[in-house]
Amino acid sequence: MVELVVTVPNKLGIHARPAAMIVRAAVEFDSEIWLESPADKVNAKSIMGVMTLAASGGTSVTVSAAGDDETTAVEAVADVIKSGFGEEMI
Amino acid sequence: MLFKGIPASHGIAIGPAFLLKVEELRHARRTLDSDHEAELEVLRFQKAISDVRHDLENIADSMGNVVEGRQILEFLLLLLQDPTINKEVESRIRCGLVNAEYAVSTALRGVMDKFEVMADPYIRERVADVRDVGRRVIEKLIGTEKEALKNLDQPAVLVAKDLDPSETAGLKPGQVLAFVTDMGGRTSHTTILARSLGIPAVVGLQKITAEINPRDILIVDGIHGHVIVNPTKKELKYYRNVRNRFFEAEDLIQRNNPGPAVTEDGVEFELAANIELPHEVELVNKLEADGIGLFRTEFLRLVQEKGENEKDHYEIYNKVAVQMLPKPVIIRTYDMGGDKFRTGLDTDDEANPFLGYRAVRIGLDRPEEFSIQLRAILRASVHGNIKLMFPMVTHIEQLRRLLDLLDLVKNDLRSRGVPFNEEMQVGIMVETPATVIVLDLILPYVDFVSIGTNDLTQYTLAVDRGNPKVADLYDSFHPAVLRQIDTIVKLCHSRDKWVGICGSMAGDPLAVPLLIGFGVNELSVAPTLIPDVKKMIGVVTTTAAREMAVKSLSIETGLRVRALVHSYVVGKYPEILLDENDWRLT
Numbered sequence: 283m284v285e286l287v288v289t290v291p292n293k294l295g296i297h298a299r300p301a302a303m304i305v306r307a308a309v310e311f312d313s314e315i316w317l318e319s320p321a322d323k324v325n326a327k328s329i330m331g332v333m334t335l336a337a338s339g340g341t342s343v344t345v346s347a348a349g350d351d352e353t354t355a356v357e358a359v360a361d362v363i364k365s366g367f368g369e370e371m372i
Numbered sequence: 373m374l375f376k377g378i379p380a381s382h383g384i385a386i387g388p389a390f391l392l393k394v395e396e397l398r399h400a401r402r403t404l405d406s407d408h409e410a411e412l413e414v415l416r417f418q419k420a421i422s423d424v425r426h427d428l429e430n431i432a433d434s435m436g437n438v439v440e441g442r443q444i445l446e447f448l449l450l451l452l453q454d455p456t457i458n459k460e461v462e463s464r465i466r467c468g469l470v471n472a473e474y475a476v477s478t479a480l481r482g483v484m485d486k487f488e489v490m491a492d493p494y495i496r497e498r499v500a501d502v503r504d505v506g507r508r509v510i511e512k513l514i515g516t517e518k519e520a521l522k523n524l525d526q527p528a529v530l531v532a533k534d535l536d537p538s539e540t541a542g543l544k545p546g547q548v549l550a551f552v553t554d555m556g557g558r559t560s561h562t563t564i565l566a567r568s569l570g571i572p573a574v575v576g577l578q579k580i581t582a583e584i585n586p587r588d589i590l591i592v593d594g595i596h597g598h599v600i601v602n603p604t605k606k607e608l609k610y611y612r613n614v615r616n617r618f619f620e621a622e623d624l625i626q627r628n629n630p631g632p633a634v635t636e637d638g639v640e641f642e643l644a645a646n647i648e649l650p651h652e653v654e655l656v657n658k659l660e661a662d663g664i665g666l667f668r669t670e671f672l673r674l675v676q677e678k679g680e681n682e683k684d685h686y687e688i689y690n691k692v693a694v695q696m697l698p699k700p701v702i703i704r705t706y707d708m709g710g711d712k713f714r715t716g717l718d719t720d721d722e723a724n725p726f727l728g729y730r731a732v733r734i735g736l737d738r739p740e741e742f743s744i745q746l747r748a749i750l751r752a753s754v755h756g757n758i759k760l761m762f763p764m765v766t767h768i769e770q771l772r773r774l775l776d777l778l779d780l781v782k783n784d785l786r787s788r789g790v791p792f793n794e795e796m797q798v799g800i801m802v803e804t805p806a807t808v809i810v811l812d813l814i815l816p817y818v819d820f821v822s823i824g825t826n827d828l829t830q831y832t833l834a835v836d837r838g839n840p841k842v843a844d845l846y847d848s849f850h851p852a853v854l855r856q857i858d859t860i861v862k863l864c865h866s867r868d869k870w871v872g873i874c875g876s877m878a879g880d881p882l883a884v885p886l887l888i889g890f891g892v893n894e895l896s897v898a899p900t901l902i903p904d905v906k907k908m909i910g911v912v913t914t915t916a917a918r919e920m921a922v923k924s925l926s927i928e929t930g931l932r933v934r935a936l937v938h939s940y941v942v943g944k945y946p947e948i949l950l951d952e953n954d955w956r957l958t
């Protein structure tokens with residue numbers, strides 16, 4: 283199990299489009315991957331889950347993964363979040 | 373009948389209504405007898421998911437390069453394959469021993485409940501996407517699919533309670549002219565798709581499905597969010613015109629030379645735009661016009677069917693002026709009557725509407741109502757470069773009364789501490805021979821004038837250009853019109869007053885060199901004409917323009933004047949747009 287804490291850097295936070303970007307990155311890996319905010323913990327491969335997390339800009343989220351490719355999986359998902367989804371940053 | 377909703381996708385469409393009836397899906401609970409049966413049900417569910425995925429992928433492929441459309445379809449595909457939801461459905465089937473339809477609908481109900489309480493309205497809107505995907509899966513399971521749209525046998529306006537995003541994505545722009553729905557919001561995927569497909573749409577109309585019958589004719593104004601059911605002839609004519617202009621916009625931007633209008637000898641010339649609707653400002657700015665030389669306000673009558681509302685006026689003037697900053701916007705007060713529609717005005721049919729109750733004649737007759745417009749223009753004047761223009765002023769006492777009324781409104785604003793631009797310029801349209809003849813007496817009262825060549829021509833020549841039997845006599849190149857323009861410009865310049873031209877003559881390529889030669893300060897033309905007029909200005913030198921203008925004053929006929937200009941520009945601007953009469957010149 284690997285963990286990484288990242289801050290959601292874009293103004294609008296994880297709304298539908300960013301959620302889709304996260305899920306698309308997550309489904310590439312065999313590991314189980316989760317996103318955890320102070321409020322909730324969800325499956326990073328579930329678009330519903332990631333959206334209901336409703337992480338706003340500035341929130342800290344923990345990306346964790348367990349499985350054979352857990353290290354690269356956590357880094358890949360964290361990178362997508364850190365990129366700010368190509369949107370306006372805070 | 374007019375309905376107001378939320379403007380979801382820009383554009384104007386006119387066509388027959390096609391009502392899309394949606395059956396409520398039945399997905400009653402059925403209890404399964406055994407675990408084995410449950411496994412078969414799970415397989416059936418997985419098959420449905422893979423069938424729907426196939427359908428959605430096909431729709432995504434058909435979207436070609438509509439980027440937003442593909443993104444939305446990809447989003448729907450992610451929803452469809454969401455492992456959390458699918459595991460939940462499967463465990464409901466296995467543990468609850470219920471049929472797949474029931475398991476899907478209950479699982480999704482839970483998800484949608486969770487969405488509907490989300491604080492972010494953007495995420496709340498995604499409920500429609502969940503419902504869309506759920507409906508498709510259940511339809512596959514039941515084995516019934518919406519066939520209704522396939523019955524669309526001619527281009528029509530789709531009328532529905534709601535449209536699912538995937539359904540919208542499958543719409544063909546040529547076949548579906550527009551859609552209007554009871555439900556929906558501005559950021560739903562359905563409306564985003566409508567925008568990317570270029571299909572005009574008005575949503576959130578609440579009960580329009582109950583009010584429309586199949587084959588009713590609808591006008592969909594996706595700019596203001598209006599739907600007119602079974603419009604009058606005048607409304608049809610008006611909206612056809614607006615629609616045609618809308619379609620041309622994209623093409624225009626391609627053809628437009630960037631930068632300001634400059635004559636061949638390098639003199640910058642003020643080229644402004646005439647607009648009718650606020651959204652045209654976007655195009656005007658893209659075409660780099662130098663301002664709005666004429667902002668017609670008659671459409672405000674159409675959008676305020678409950679009577680004059682200062683807020684409506686103010687917000688629109690303000691928006692246009694701010695978007696144009698720092699460039700000027702000349703707002704012309706109501707010019708109703710004549711050939712313009714009279715929605716909301718209880719005027720009788722007149723034998724001679726052009727000589728009748730129109731424009732400021734109505735305004736002065738209804739000072740309370742007219743003050744609403746004046747007040748809104750004044751209030752907006754602090755936020756932009758606004759000038760006010762009165763149309764159809766024929767009598768000086770009329771002008772005095774207009775200015776008194778304006779002063780009254782100003783005093784009222786001052787006493788209430790409402791800011792306005794004390795220096796706001798006030799001008800008039802010059803559009804009757806009477807105004808030209810007494811212009812020296814009028815000029816002390818105004819800051820500027822703008823020549824309305826359409827009315828000036830028809831009043832000068834006593835020709836109704838709408839009457840085909842005499843329309844060929846209508847000619848803005850008639851010496852009587854040219855000489856008046858020359859007189860107006862000379863007089864204005866001798867008194868240091870600015871003079872523009874906002875009639876359609878300003879947009880006639882062959883008139884452009886003459887008008888420059890007469891010395892007008894500005895040409896204001898329909899946005900669609902800006903690229904051509906700009907090109908025309910670019911092939912004329914100021915000296916040649918001056919020579920042609922002087923020469924034109926002693927030519928006997930309009931046709932000979934056109935021939936004069938034509939022979940000058942034809943070599944330089946071969947693709948010049950010619951009037952239907954001009955074949956005689958070549």
